[in-house]
Amino acid sequence: MRLDIPVDPSSPDAQEWIRTELTKPEYQTAKPTWFDLASKAVLDWIQSLFSGPTGDAGPVLLAVVVALVAALIVVAFVVFGRPRANRRSADARRPVLGSDDTRTxxxxxxxxxxxxxxxxxxxxxxxxxxxxxxxxxxxxxxxxxxxxxxxxxxxxxxxxxxxxxxxxxxxxxxxxxxxxxxxxxxxxxxxxxxxxxxxxxxxxxxxxxxxx
CATH class of the missing domain: 1.10.1510 (Hypothetical Protein Yqey; Chain: A; domain1)
Incomplete structure (x- = not known):
């Protein structure tokens, strides 16, 4: 029985064979698309926001919650003004008549x-x-x-x-x-x-x- 002689290609030949092999359809199909790469980058960025240096997301989450609550309070003041109870407390001290109102x-x-x-x-x-x-x-x-x-x-x-x-x-x-x-x-x-x-x-x- 004839046995194949082992192949020991030179370095340039080996690189060329690898490039040729990777051009085959089965390898191209498995290659990540630009969308896959972009999605992974976004997910990695979001994960980094909720992970501190030790991987503990607690401090970051607390900061996010505090910032969100502060933003909601500011919006509430802009939309609704000061709490009505405080307004009534101040307004209750205002007079009924002006000093120049002499009508009967x-x-x-x-x-x-x-x-x-x-x-x-x-x-x-x-x-x-x-x-x-x-x-x-x-x-x-x-x-x-x-x-x-x-x-x-x-x-x-x-x-x-x-x-x-x-x-x-x-x-x-x-x-x-x-x-x-x-x-x-x-x-x-x-x-x-x-x-x-x-x-x-x-x-x-x-x-x-x-x-x-």
Whole structure:
């Protein structure tokens, strides 16, 4: 039997044989495409973000979470502004009347009614609440000064008309909402103030006026 003689090619021949062998279809099919290489590069980059030098992703994940929460807080402040509870705390210290407002209760009621006819419920509520405050001041039941706030007035007026305490607090909230919190007024709230004003006009001075 004839045996093949072992081949011992030179170095250039060996390189040429290897190049020829790698050009065969089965090798070309197994070769990674550009998409495979790009995908691997992206995956390696993402993995590096979540792996520290020791392979522990804890510190990196914590930093990512903190940054995300901070970004959400900033967005919330930009979109919604400061928390409403803080706004109400500050707005509750603002006065009902300006120092230059010398209108009578009748004039304020007329202004409120005119705003209501124009469906301007914000102005109608503001003017009607001022009419209530000035009306009680004119009758010396509750003294109102330019520095009196809506909440302060409601508390002092409730001491004169305790049966209206809840409605007075609701009226004060309605005034603060439209005046300082930029909330829309409604006809129902305006009518609530009108009805409250009418009832308070029936209250008789049973005691000395309460200063405000």
């Amino acid at each position: 209760a009748a004039e304020l009621r007329a202004s409120a009614a005119a705003a209501a006819r124009a469906a301007d419920w914000v102005t109608a509520i503001e003017e009607q609440f001022r009419a209530i405050a000035v009306g009680l001041d004119e009758r010396t039941l509750v003294r109102v000064t330019p520095g009196t706030t809506a909440t302060e007035f409601a508390v002092r007026a409730a001491a004169v008309a305790p049966q209206e305490g809840e409605q007075l607090r609701t009226a004060a909230m309605a005034f603060d909402d439209v005046r300082y919190l930029d909330r829309p007024g409604t006809e129902s709230r305006y009518q609530l103030l009108v009805a409250l004003d009418a009832r308070l006009q029936q209250v008789r001075p049973a005691q000395q006026a309460v200063p405000a």
